[in-house]
Amino acid sequence: DGGITQSPKYLFRKEGQNVTLSCEQNLNHDAMYWYRQDPGQGLRLIYYSQIVNDFQKGDIAEGYSVSREKKESFPLTVTSAQKNPTAFYLCASSIAGANEQFFGPGTRLTVL
Amino acid sequence: SQKIEQNSEALNIQEGKTATLTCNYTNYSPAYLQWYRQDPGRGPVFLLLIRENEKEKRKERLKVTFDTTLKQSLFHITASQPADSATYLCALHASGGSYIPTFGRGTSLIVHP
Numbered sequence: 001d002g003g004i005t006q007s008p009k010y011l012f013r014k015e016g017q018n019v020t021l022s023c024e025q026n027l028n029h030d031a032m033y034w035y036r037q038d039p040g041q042g043l044r045l046i047y048y049s050q051i052v053n054d055f056q057k058g059d060i061a062e063g064y065s066v067s068r069e070k071k072e073s074f075p076l077t078v079t080s081a082q083k084n085p086t087a088f089y090l091c092a093s094s095i096a097g098a099n100e101q102f103f104g105p106g107t108r109l110t111v112l
Numbered sequence: 113s114q115k116i117e118q119n120s121e122a123l124n125i126q127e128g129k130t131a132t133l134t135c136n137y138t139n140y141s142p143a144y145l146q147w148y149r150q151d152p153g154r155g156p157v158f159l160l161l162i163r164e165n166e167k168e169k170r171k172e173r174l175k176v177t178f179d180t181t182l183k184q185s186l187f188h189i190t191a192s193q194p195a196d197s198a199t200y201l202c203a204l205h206a207s208g209g210s211y212i213p214t215f216g217r218g219t220s221l222i223v224h225p
């Protein structure tokens with residue numbers, strides 16, 4: 001089955017720790033995205049990548065980092081510099097230049 | 113500043129009725145607009161896309177309208193069912209070539225049997 005997966009589904013982090021959220025897709029999409037969703041808020045763009053080995057900051061990139069070493073993978077690291085990391089994180093992919101985005105199931109991160 | 117507004121209050125309707133959700137925007141020149149469905153704890157799922165030169169788009173029980181004069185899109189679900197209960201997000205793509213959408217906060221729809 002083609003699709004986009006995220007792991008883990010739930011993640012707990014102690015303050016001061018970095019954590020990495022996984023995102024993998026087998027749709028052969030060039031573009032991948034990371035969004036953050038808070039209760040009652042829209043999706044806010046953290047980072048996006050249009051092609052392997054290239055990525056751009058979104059609206060709220062501070063405290064986050066990404067890599068795009070493979071077309072199918074776009075991991076997100078939430079660093080200790082992110083002051084309020086508790087949120088629902090969504091990864092998406094699309095055909096480059098296309099409109100429709102395909103979303104993963106999300107990772108809910110909680111800082112203890 | 114650019115703003116996308118969706119009604120933050122949940123829309124409650126009876127099964128069989130038509131649900132109408134609103135997406136208003138300001139200070140945008142959208143090239144096109146999308147609607148997504150999101151169930152609790154899950155990622156959004158694409159439903160429909162409408163371009164600035166299209167007035168209306170349909171897909172089964174779904175209909176989207178786009179009025180660039182009013183700066184508004186309406187999303188209709190006819191013959192609504194309890195399974196249609198979810199949050200519906202609109203997303204705007206500004207003209208100028210960017211394919212990165214900006215999402216609204218979404219409106220929760222609750223269809224009562």
